[in-house]
Each structure stands twice: as C-alpha cells, then as structure tokens.
Amino acid sequence: MPDARLEERHARKAAMGLERALELARANYQPPDEDVRETAALFAAAVPLTAVNLPLLLLAAGPQVARAVKVEARRLAASRLDPGGAGPASSVLTVREAARIAGVSCQAIRAAAAADRFAGARKDPVTGVWQIPAAALEVWMEERNAA
Secondary structure, eight states: OOOOOOOHHHHHHHHHHHHHHHHHHHHTTOOOOHHHHHHHHHHHHHOHHHHTTOHHHHHHHOHHHHHHHHHHHHHHHHHHTOTTSSSGGGSEEOHHHHHHHHTSOHHHHHHHHHTTOSTTOEEOTTTOOEEEEHHHHHHHHHHHHHO
C-alpha cells in the first residue's frame, strides 16, 4: 500500500469534521474510543493552528497532546509575526488568519479594523474583505496585552 499523506488543507477539513463528530457523540453521551483519540492526536499535531480552535478535538487527543499543540501553535503564530521582514510578517492577513493568531473572534478583528486600529489595513470596496498587515496585528496584540 502506498504511503498516503494529506495536504494541510485536507487535514484541516478532516480535523473540523472530527470535531463535529465528537460534538454529536458527546450529545449522545458516547465517549471517544481509543481509535478516535489516536486520530484526534494525529490531526491536532498535523494542524496545530486549526486544532487550538477545536476544543473537543484537543480533549479527545489528551492533555499532553493538547499542551504540545498549544505550544506549537504559539510558536507558529510567533514565527508568522517575525519582525525580520523577510518572511510572512511582511504579508497581509485575512480576518480569519488574524483572529486565529490573536486568539480572538473574527468579529473582534473586523470591529478593530473598522475602528482603524490596524495601520495600513484596507477593506476591498467590491468584496468587503479586510486585508490586515501582519505588523499592524502584532502592534494591536501588544496594545491589547498592555491594557
């Protein structure tokens, strides 16, 4: 059998699907079995930035995996906001990406953007989609933590 690997986008969708299945199982008072817990741990490790927003997936994966995934997600988010300017920090983020990195809701990011809290952020006049500079997000996060 060939070695099958999922692309990250497929792993994200599968992790979100597993989260929904865990919600249904929880509603029916069915705890996850060992195979589900192992699968949850694999997906959580594969897509940590997605997994940190899927509480039942992390619960099923176990406390040690959950801690490791949260640490990795913080590391990935910090590397995304690298002030060196050579990498992703010079990029523009979507509302969803900014919310994931900042650990807030998409609505909070949109409200902050509408209140002109992100220097250089712009809203596309046709699509209404916000484009948020990563550096501006970093400044906003520091201001929020200082308050």
